[in-house]
Amino acid sequence: MKTGLQTGIVVGSKTRVRCIYCDVFIPKANKCIEQHTNGVKHKENIELMSENGISLTNEVLHCKPCQVNLTEGESVSKHIDGDSHANWMAAIEDLVDGEFINIDDYLSCDRDDVTCEVCDITLSCTLESIQDHVNSFNHRAKTVDRLKPLNGIFRVDNDAEVWCKICDAYIDNTVQGILDHIDDNESHMQWFTDIEDLIEDQDISIEDYLANEHEMNAFCNKCNVHIPCTVNKIEEHVYSESHLNQFS
Ligand SMILES: [Zn+2]
Ligand SMILES: [Zn+2]
Ligand SMILES: [Zn+2]
Ligand SMILES: [Zn+2]
Ligand SMILES: [Zn+2]
Incomplete structure (x- = not known):
């Protein structure tokens, strides 16, 4: 019988096994188990895990973003639809949007931290840590430097201003001035x-x-x-x- 960590199937009772990912019991027969692990819903849950920072260790599902173990009665998809997980995902996506921070490896559980590409530093992937970082002056200044050549913005002789080639306009040479121009x-x-x-x-x-x-x-x-x-x-x-x- 195919059981174990990779398939998410664990021993449930004498007559049934349990799929941890889907939180369902299945009759203990090869045919039934195979049918389940080949099913759409089961595959969907595995995919969701790798997009949501959820991994299986010692027959327990752990969600890194929420820092909790999923309990019996909670399938992967049920957990992801819950408020606390959904709110975290929405907040983190909002925070890293346009900031050169890629959280895919964190969510697939290949890494426990993330890298800010413009600052070339490692950050822990919590809302607080990312929020502090993206609001830091250093990060904002480096982001603006990265954005200038993607936005047609050039330095001019007087350091107080920069020039936008697209708009043929002069902009205050401050982090905020340039970001306002690019974003607004x-x-x-x-x-x-x-x-x-x-x-x-x-x-x-x-x-x-x-x-x-x-x-x-x-x-x-x-x-x-x-x-x-x-x-x-x-x-x-x-x-x-x-x-x-x-x-x-
Ligand atoms: Zn399943
Ligand atoms: Zn979660
Ligand atoms: Zn940074
Ligand atoms: Zn052509
Ligand atoms: Zn412009």
Whole structure:
């Protein structure tokens, strides 16, 4: 009989086994157990574990985010749907959004901590620790440095301001000033929305345009041509016959 940690099947009684992941009892017969472990729900629970920081040790399911062991009567999916787990997941996703902190390895239980990629430091994956870190001046300054070449923002002779190439506008050279421009300026954000919509799946790159002050062109890798990096010119190119023919 296939039992044990890998399948989540443990001895329940003389006549039944229990699936820890799904919190169900199954008749102690190979056919029944196999049918269960091949079932959609069982596989779903295993997948959910690896996306939610839940692992099995010594026949006990442990949730790292909640720092609790799941009890009998609590399947993986039931635990994940509960308030405390769902709230933690929503809060952490909110905290790391756009911050260059990847929590996938923590959630798959391959790691117990996380790395902030821009600061190159290791953090413990708790709401408090991540919140403190993303709000720290150091992290914000490093994030802004990382965002500048992705946003067409350049230093100017006077250190009090920076220049946004996309908007042709001067911005206060402060962490907050730059973040406000990137995250809240409507015309800046609109430009990105328009361009990204146009170049999606078109193999056109704008990275050089954004990162190099004097580069005025986007590049179409399909046609091997430069295109002035404006919404109008890129739109014209994307719908041009020569570009469309490259795809046929
Ligand atoms: Zn199961
Ligand atoms: Zn949990
Ligand atoms: Zn950081
Ligand atoms: Zn701008
Ligand atoms: Zn093209």
